[in-house]
Structure formats: C-alpha cells, structure tokens
Amino acid sequence: MSEDNAKPLLSVRGLTLDIPLASGMLHAVRGIDFDLDRGETLCIVGESGSGKSLTSLAVMGLLDKNIRRSAERMDFDGTELTTASRRQMRRLRGDRIAMIFQEPMTSLNPAYTIGDQLIEALRLHRNVSRATARARAVELLEKVGITAAASRLGQYPHQLSGGLRQRVVIAMALMCEPELIIADEPTTALDVTIQAQILRLLVDLTKEMDVAMILITHDLGVVARVADKVGVMYAGELVESGPAATVFGKPLHPYTRGLLRCIPQPGKTERGAQLGTIPGIVPSLVGDVQGCAFRTRCPHAVEACRAAIPERGEPPHQFLCVHPDGARAAEGEPA
Amino acid sequence: MLPFILKRLGLALLVAFTVSFISFSLLFLSGDPAAALAGETASGEDIESLRRLYGFDRPMLVQYGDWLWQALQGNFGESYYFKLPVASLIADRLSVTMTLGVCGISFALLTAVPLGVVAAIRPNSIVDRVALFLSVAGQAMPSFWFGLILIVLFGIKLGWLPPSGASTWRHFIMPTVVLGYYAMPAIMRLTRAGMLEVLNSDYIRTARAKGASESRVMFKHALRNAIIPVVSLAAVQMGFMLGGSIVVESVFALHGAGYLAWESIARNDLPTVQALILIFSMFYIIFTFLADVLNAWLDPRMRSS
Amino acid sequence: MAVQKTDLNPTADPLLEEISGPTPRQILRKRVRGHTGLLFGVSVVLLLLLVAIFAPVLAPHSPYVQNLGNRMVPPVFMDGTWEHPLGTDHLGRDYLSRLIYGARVSLLIGVVAAFISGIIGTAMGVAAGYFGGKVDAVVTFLINVRLAMPVVLVALAVVAILGGSLQVVIGVLGLLLWDRFAVVMRASTLQVRRREYVAAAQAIGASTRRVILSEIMPNIVNNLIVIVTLEMAHAILLEATLSFLGLGVQPPTPSWGLMVSEGKNMMLFEPWLVLIPGVVLFVLVLAINLMGDGLRDVTAPENRS
Numbered sequence: 001m002s003e004d005n006a007k008p009l010l011s012v013r014g015l016t017l018d019i020p021l022a023s024g025m026l027h028a029v030r031g032i033d034f035d036l037d038r039g040e041t042l043c044i045v046g047e048s049g050s051g052k053s054l055t056s057l058a059v060m061g062l063l064d065k066n067i068r069r070s071a072e073r074m075d076f077d078g079t080e081l082t083t084a085s086r087r088q089m090r091r092l093r094g095d096r097i098a099m100i101f102q103e104p105m106t107s108l109n110p111a112y113t114i115g116d117q118l119i120e121a122l123r124l125h126r127n128v129s130r131a132t133a134r135a136r137a138v139e140l141l142e143k144v145g146i147t148a149a150a151s152r153l154g155q156y157p158h159q160l161s162g163g164l165r166q167r168v169v170i171a172m173a174l175m176c177e178p179e180l181i182i183a184d185e186p187t188t189a190l191d192v193t194i195q196a197q198i199l200r201l202l203v204d205l206t207k208e209m210d211v212a213m214i215l216i217t218h219d220l221g222v223v224a225r226v227a228d229k230v231g232v233m234y235a236g237e238l239v240e241s242g243p244a245a246t247v248f249g250k251p252l253h254p255y256t257r258g259l260l261r262c263i264p265q266p267g268k269t270e271r272g273a274q275l276g277t278i279p280g281i282v283p284s285l286v287g288d289v290q291g292c293a294f295r296t297r298c299p300h301a302v303e304a305c306r307a308a309i310p311e312r313g314e315p316p317h318q319f320l321c322v323h324p325d326g327a328r329a330a331e332g333e334p335a
Numbered sequence: 336m337l338p339f340i341l342k343r344l345g346l347a348l349l350v351a352f353t354v355s356f357i358s359f360s361l362l363f364l365s366g367d368p369a370a371a372l373a374g375e376t377a378s379g380e381d382i383e384s385l386r387r388l389y390g391f392d393r394p395m396l397v398q399y400g401d402w403l404w405q406a407l408q409g410n411f412g413e414s415y416y417f418k419l420p421v422a423s424l425i426a427d428r429l430s431v432t433m434t435l436g437v438c439g440i441s442f443a444l445l446t447a448v449p450l451g452v453v454a455a456i457r458p459n460s461i462v463d464r465v466a467l468f469l470s471v472a473g474q475a476m477p478s479f480w481f482g483l484i485l486i487v488l489f490g491i492k493l494g495w496l497p498p499s500g501a502s503t504w505r506h507f508i509m510p511t512v513v514l515g516y517y518a519m520p521a522i523m524r525l526t527r528a529g530m531l532e533v534l535n536s537d538y539i540r541t542a543r544a545k546g547a548s549e550s551r552v553m554f555k556h557a558l559r560n561a562i563i564p565v566v567s568l569a570a571v572q573m574g575f576m577l578g579g580s581i582v583v584e585s586v587f588a589l590h591g592a593g594y595l596a597w598e599s600i601a602r603n604d605l606p607t608v609q610a611l612i613l614i615f616s617m618f619y620i621i622f623t624f625l626a627d628v629l630n631a632w633l634d635p636r637m638r639s640s
Numbered sequence: 641m642a643v644q645k646t647d648l649n650p651t652a653d654p655l656l657e658e659i660s661g662p663t664p665r666q667i668l669r670k671r672v673r674g675h676t677g678l679l680f681g682v683s684v685v686l687l688l689l690l691v692a693i694f695a696p697v698l699a700p701h702s703p704y705v706q707n708l709g710n711r712m713v714p715p716v717f718m719d720g721t722w723e724h725p726l727g728t729d730h731l732g733r734d735y736l737s738r739l740i741y742g743a744r745v746s747l748l749i750g751v752v753a754a755f756i757s758g759i760i761g762t763a764m765g766v767a768a769g770y771f772g773g774k775v776d777a778v779v780t781f782l783i784n785v786r787l788a789m790p791v792v793l794v795a796l797a798v799v800a801i802l803g804g805s806l807q808v809v810i811g812v813l814g815l816l817l818w819d820r821f822a823v824v825m826r827a828s829t830l831q832v833r834r835r836e837y838v839a840a841a842q843a844i845g846a847s848t849r850r851v852i853l854s855e856i857m858p859n860i861v862n863n864l865i866v867i868v869t870l871e872m873a874h875a876i877l878l879e880a881t882l883s884f885l886g887l888g889v890q891p892p893t894p895s896w897g898l899m900v901s902e903g904k905n906m907m908l909f910e911p912w913l914v915l916i917p918g919v920v921l922f923v924l925v926l927a928i929n930l931m932g933d934g935l936r937d938v939t940a941p942e943n944r945s
Contacts, residue, residue: 062543094546106537110636111559121545156635353785361798475926477877479884480900480918491908578790582881596793597885600800608797615790
C-alpha cells in the first residue's frame with residue numbers, strides 16, 4: 001500500500017462551532033475529531049440538536065455567515081479546508097466533495113428541468129460539451145434506477161415523486177465522480193417503503209464507485225446495516241466513535257448503550273423485555289458548558305462528571321467518560 | 336392552459352363591460368348632454384331638437400346599448416369640442432401615452448429590481464436601509480410636485496433638459512422619471528422580499544453545494560424564482576400608469592391621451608371622456624391578464640396544472 | 641466495580657437552567673421604542689393634527705383675506721418681514737396662514753375618506769371572507785371592476801359633474817378607495833376563519849354576528865389599522881392631485897395641492913410658492929406611511945413585505 005492510501009481522505013481535529021445568540025453563545029459543536037479513509041462509510045448518529053448536520057455543513061464550508069468555525073485541522077486529501085479560499089472551496093464542492101440533503105421535495109430548483117440541473121452539476125467543473133454532459137446525466141439516472149432516463153431530462157422537479165427526486169439528487173451528486181459524499185439524513189423525509197430502497201442505492205453506488213461517505217442519521221438500524229465506522233454525537237461532542245462492529249458489539253459510553261437499549265436488537269433483546277428509554281432532555285449549550293453534558297441523564301453520573309472529561313479507550317474505538325471502562329464496568333460486564 | 340386563459344378572458348370582458356356601464360351611468364348624471372352640445376347661446380327649442388336628434392331622450396339602457404354596440408365596432412362618437420371622431424382623436428394621442436408608459440415601467444424595473452436584489456443580499460446593511468428609505472419616501476411624494484421640481488431644477492436652473500414639449504427623446508426623460516418613480520417602491524420591496532425568501536430555500540443550498548459561484552446562485556437560481564411575482568406586479572403597475580399619465584402629461588404639456596382626458600373633462604366633452612375611461616380600463620385589464628399569463632408561464636409548476 | 645448509584649442531583653444541575661425570555665408586553669414596548677420610523681411618524685402626525693385643530697390660534701392672519709396691494713411679498717428668509725413669515729401669494733393672502741389652514745383640509749379629507757372607504761371595504765371584505773361562495777364571487781368581481789377603473793380619471797369626471805367642493809371630494813374618494821380594504825380584510829378573514837377558535841364559537845351556537853364581531857374582528861384589526869393609515873395617505877395625495885388639476889377643492893379654500901397649482905405660473909420667480917406646500921404634503925404623507933409601516937412592524941412583523 002502506498003503512502004497515499006494509508007493517509008485518511010478526510011481528517012478533522014478539534015472542530016468547534018459557536019453561534020452567537022441574543023441570550024449568549026451557543027456552543028453547538030465542541031471540539032470533535034474524526035478520520036475517514038477512502039471508500040469508507042462513516043455514520044454520524046445522534047438526536048436533533050446534537051450538532052451532526054452542522055458538522056457536515058462545516059466540512060463543506062456552507063455554514064451561515066454568523067456561525068463561527070474553528071478547527072485545529074480539517075484536511076481533505078492534502079487541502080486544508082479551514083484556510084482554503086472561497087474559490088478553492090467552490091472548486092471542491094460538487095466536484096470532489098458532494099452533498100445530499102434531507103428534503104428532496106425542495107432541494108431541486110423548481111424553475112429548471114432536472115436535465116438542466118444535472119448538466120449544470122457537471123459543466124460547473126468540467127469543460128465538456130452539453131451533449132457529453134447530457135449523456136452522462138442519462139447514464140447516472142439509469143444508475144440510480146430511473147427508467148426512461150432520456151425523457152426524464154426534460155421534466156421539472158414538481159413532476160416527480162419524493163423518492164424519484166432523491167434519486168435525481170443522488171445522481172447529481174455523482175456527476176463529477178466525487179471522492180466523498182456527505183449525506184445528511186437522506187431518507188428521513190421519504191416514505192418508509194422508499195427509505196430502504198434509497199439507502200440501498202446509496203450504499204451500493206458508493207461501494208461500486210469507491211466513494212467515501214459520511215452518512216448522518218438518527219436511525220440506528222440504518223447505521224448497523226451500512227457503517228464501516230460510527231460516531232455517536234451528543235450535545236456537540238463525539239461521545240463515542242470507532243469501527244461499527246466494536247461500537248455496536250461493545251458499546252462503552254452510557255449514551256450509546258442507552259440508545260441501543262431503545263431499539264430491539266436481534267440476538268440480544270429478550271422476548272417480552274421492555275425497551276429502554278433515556279429520561280431527561282438535552283441540556284442547553286448556551287454559555288459556559290462544563291463537564292459531561294450527559295450527566296443529567298446518565299445512570300452512572302458522579303461528582304467528577306462536572307469537571308473536564310478525559311478521552312478513554314484505545315484507537316480506533318474511543319469514548320469520553322470519567323469511568324475508565326465506561327458504562328460496561330459500571331454495569332458489571334466483563335471488560 | 337387553454338381553459339384557464341379562456342376563463343380569465345371571459346371574466347376580463349365582463350369586468351370591462353361593467354366598468355363602461357358604470358362610467359356611462361355616471362356621465363348620464365351629468366345633466367344635459369344636449370345643452371352641453373348646443374352651447375351656451377342655444378334656445379330651449381334648439382336643445383330639444385338636438386336631444387331628439389342624438390337620441391338623448393331615450394332610456395339610459397337603450398342609449399348605453401347603442402353606445403356599446405357602436406364602440407365594439409370602433410365608433411366612439413364625435414367629440415363635442417373638437418367635432419372630430421373620438422376614435423381618431425384618441426388614436427393620435429395614444430402613442431405618446433404608450434411610449435411614456437413603456438419608458439416609465441422600464442425605468443422603474445431597471446432601477447428597482449437591482450436595488451431590491453442588492454438589498455436582499457445584504458439585509459440591514461446601509462444599502463438596504465437607504466433602499467427602504469427611498470421606497471418609503473418615493474411613495475410619499477406627490478407626482479405633480481415632483482414633476483414641477485424637476486422642471487425647475489433640470490429644465491430651468493441647470494438647463495440640462497427641455498422643460499416641455501415632446502419633439503425629441505430628451506423631452507421624455509423627466510416625464511419618464513416622474514411616471515416611473517411611483518412604481519419603484521412596490522417593485523423594489525417585492526424583489527427584496529422575494530429574494531430574501533428564495534435565498535433561504537433548499538435549492539439555493541443545493542446550488543452552492545454544487546460549487547456554483549455566488550453570482551450564478553443569485554441570478555440564475557435565486558432571481559429566476561424571485562422575479563415571478565415581480566413580473567405580475569410590473570404589469571399591474573403598467574396598467575396604473577395610464578391613470579398617472581393624466582398628471583404627468585398635464586405638468587409636462589405632453590399631448591397624449593392623459594392630457595386629452597383632462598381637457599375633455601374640463602370641457603364636458605362626454606363622448607371623449609366615456610371612450611377614454613373604457614380604453615384606460617381595457618388596457619388595465621389587458622395588462623393584468625398578461626400578468627397572469629406571464630406568471631403562469633414563468634412558473635413551471637403552474638404551467639402544467 | 642459494582643453499579644454505582646448516581647450521586648449527582650440532576651434537577652439542581654446548572655446545565656438544566658432555563659433561559660427565560662421577555663413577556664409579550666415587554667417585547668411590544670421594546671419594539672415600539674426601537675422603531676424610529678414609528679416614533680417619527682406618530683410625532684409628526686400628532687403635530688400636524690394639533691396644528692390643524694389649533695389653526696385659528698396659530699395662524700397669524702386669516703387665510704382668506706386678500707390684500708391686492710401686498711401681493712407676492714417674499715418670505716422672511718428672502719428679504720421679507722416677520723409680518724408675513726412665508727410671504728404672501730398672488731392675491732396678497734398670508735402664505736403661512738393658508739399653509740396652516742391647509743393642514744385642516746388635508747387631514748379632514750384623509751381621515752373622513754379613509755373612514756368611509758374603510759367601512760365599505762371592510763364590510764365587503766369580511767363578508768366575502770366569512771361567507772365565501774356567491775358572496776365572495778360577487779365581491780371579488782366588484783373589486784376587479786373597481787381596480788380596472790382609472791381612479792384619477794373617474795374622480796376627475798365625477799367632480800366635474802357635481803362641482804368641486806370639500807364634501808364632493810370626500811365623498812368621491814370615500815366611494816373609490818375601498819379596494820385595498822376589501823382585498824386585505826378578505827384575505828385576513830379567510831385566514832382567521834380557518835382557525836379553531838372560530839369553529840369553537842360556531843359549535844357553541846354563537847350567532848353569525850357574534851362570531852364576526854368577537855372572534856374574527858379582533859384578530860384582523862391589526863391589518864385594518866395599517867390599511868387605514870395607508871389609505872389616509874392615499875386620499876390626501878389624491879385630493880392634492882385633484883385640486884392641483886383644478887377639479888378638487890375650489891379656491892379660495894386653502895388646499896396644499898391648490899396652492900401648488902396657484903403658484904405654478906410663478907414658480908420660476910418665486911419657487912417657494914410651489915416648494916413649500918409640496919414639502920408639507922410630502923412630510924405629512926411620509927409620516928403617515930411610516931406610522932402605518934411601523935404599526936405593522938410592531939404588531940405583526942411577519943406580515944412585512
């Protein structure tokens with residue numbers, strides 16, 4: 001393996017996002033680290049308000065002007081994203097890093113045909129003729145499973161269903177053969193029956209085209225099926241991260257364990273047993289936030305949780321907790 | 336699309352008829368058209384015979400029906416004052432008014448739309464506040480006064496522009512500004528509001544995520560959607576401009592249809608006034624109808640429904 | 641390690657402190673105080689209202705008394721005297737006094753015309769919005785007819801027929817300017833009608849009149865006030881335009897529009913004759929518009945457009 005293949009495609013260290021509000025500074029994302037290798041799928045999991053969407057927008061450079069971003073490092077294949085110029089970012093976006101958003105119904109411009117929008121995605125970055133771009137658009141539409149692709153090019157977004165629109169959005173993201181796709185809850189707004197199809201499509205295509213993916217979701221079931229790596233976010237921090245197998249097999253952070261208890265797991269959940277809940281609510285992140293944000297809902301909270309929390313565990317499986325073996329030890333499981 | 340157009344057309348015609356009927360009945364109140372026609376020195380007998388000759392003794396509805404039937408064939412009667420066919424009188428003057436109207440709305444659009452876009456790109460900035468202030472101030476200024484000020488300032492004191500007349504294109508500059516400025520505030524505010532709303536849309540985010548430049552995002556993606564209601568508004572404002580032309584043409588002594596309207600009213604020239612009311616309202620109706628059609632055409636969502 | 645019982649008290653944790661916001665009344669007060677436009681508008685309108693009410697006390701002379709030997713005296717800042725601070729007009733009447741009494745004319749017309757058109761338009765709009773169906777169809781048709789009519793033209797024509805006077809102008813404007821009331825009240829009523837408290841009132845058997853008065857009206861009053869101010873400004877401008885064109889208030893009544901018209905012929909030599917009434921008109925209309933916009937911003941900022 002060459003040096004290049006060993007280095008991660010995307011390497012983020014200490015990403016912090018602060019939003020000034022009338023009532024104080026909201027610390028939406030508080031110093032998160034993660035790596036992503038080529039062709040790998042990283043799932044970032046968390047509830048609403050955990051900061052996962054903002055993280056993806058931060059990587060793309062699409063944050064609102066009033067959000068303050070700082071990071072020790074955000075390295076994409078040698079380019080440092082924190083210091084990249086606007087022009088450099090524009091060149092990356094859509095070409096090497098593509099993004100898919102949550103609401104397919106409103107993600108496409110209603111005034112232009114889907115053909116126009118697909119072609120634009122390619123011609124913004126490649127000097128090709130309209131005919132070439134058109135051919136590629138047809139090719140990708142077929143790849144995402146849209147029949148009669150050539151005739152669809154002349155249709156407008158409002159003429160397509162939500163599921164079809166999301167397929168178009170995926171095709172659009174793939175027009176320039178990106179190295180990284182960021183998908184922010186791509187299936188949440190779709191009908192349940194369509195969700196699985198779109199997810200399958202996304203995973204198959206990224207594997208086939210060797211595209212790395214950051215998939216943001218709140219659905220643990222999706223993560224289990226799809227992830228190579230998992231990152232669990234709570235209140236702006238990555239409380240646990242690592243290979244999917246180990247994080248699901250041996251969850252260490254109390255929040256992760258709590259989440260997993262909330263869903264039935266084949267092989268682990270006993271028949272007739274009650275599913276768990278995590279009592280309490282997400283705390284406010286405005287103003288000075290000290291210590292572990294989960295302590296108000298954690299069954300193992302101690303006085304030390306009010307102070308700074310150390311990073312535990314051995315890479316690649318890491319977590320933030322005062323307890324050296326996390327909740328496993330606290331709950332009496334063997335290490 | 337076709338049944339939509341036909342339905343709108345039918346309604347428009349109905350509105351036009353009602354307007355003409357109302358104005359006809361209003362003018363019918365105006366006392367004695369026969370007396371007006373005969374002049375001040377006529378005797379009672381002359382007036383009576385005139386009345387019979389012109390059919391003014393018939394019931395109102397009959398007179399209206401007759402007038403309408405004639406009007407539909409393009410015959411609006413004869414002006415009491417000029418003793419010429421009203422239709423040709425108006426036709427002569429209409430080109431001035433239409434030119435003025437087109438220039439006025441173009442001026443309004445060319446200044447207000449860019450201003451609205453810039454204001455939306457930087458909300459609450461200096462440009463935004465100045466634009467909003469200008470728009471509020473613009474609506475408060477009486478157009479006749481604005482016209483007079485411009486004449487004094489640019490026509491006389493500075494001598495840059497000719498103060499009256501209509502022979503060269505320069506004569507149209509000040510009247511255009513005076514006619515157009517009243518439409519600017521509404522257009523600017525609608526553009527600004529539309530842009531602000533559109534800029535918050537998901538598809539704008541998608542365009543940026545594709546790597547489009549800011550100017551491309553603004554014009555190709557955002558403005559294209561935000562401009563749709565503005566086009567409608569512009570067409571409606573164009574309809575209002577015909578009414579506004581009365582003041583502008585009087586102040587600048589331009590012999591257009593508006594000036595003719597004022598003269599005719601002052602002279603009790605009923606046939607001309609009646610015809611002008613109908614024509615002005617027809618233009619308004621046509622313009623709003625065009626606005627609806629344009630609206631539907633610009634928005635693909637409405638096109639196919 | 642065995643399972644450790646938590647020794648933190650979750651309810652006393654600073655992480656869970658609630659950040660409370662201000663009360664609605666505090667919000668309102670803050671908005672009003674910060675809104676320069678509203679404050680300016682209200683103060684100017686109140687000031688002019690006082691000037692109008694106390695005109696006999698404030699005006700140094702009578703606005704009607706002519707003094708042909710003392711014509712065209714310049715204002716005090718152009719070599720005049722304090723006897724006539726703003727000079728005299730072409731008939732020797734004191735300019736300042738005419739200006740002060742002119743405030744009465746403008747404000748009276750503005751308020752009464754807006755009141756009349758407000759009643760007509762609101763009744764039509766609420767009826768259309770509440771009852772829907774045929775009532776709505778008829779009202780919408782009437783609104784379209786009214787919009788198609790060239791207002792200035794029709795107003796001029798009617799005044800020409802009935803003769804110019806304060807009462808006629810008020811009446812004509814009142815009967816013509818109801819369209820925006822009807823449109824906005826109809827839209828607001830439609831919106832409010834769908835809300836649950838209306839259904840609740842109907843469910844307990846409240847009479848139609850009661851539902852409209854107690855449930856619907858209080859919720860659309862905000863919009864109504866804004867439109868009242870806008871149409872007041874509109875009426876004032878229209879009256880000034882009509883008077884300027886000679887078909888509004890008749891001399892010797894001091895109307896600002898009339899004063900501009902009277903000064904028009906001499907404006908090259910005595911520009912203040914035209915400038916001053918125009919400026920006052922502008923300031924009054926601007927203040928009213930700012931007041932209207934400000935009221936809307938303060939009570940329902942989401943309706944800003």
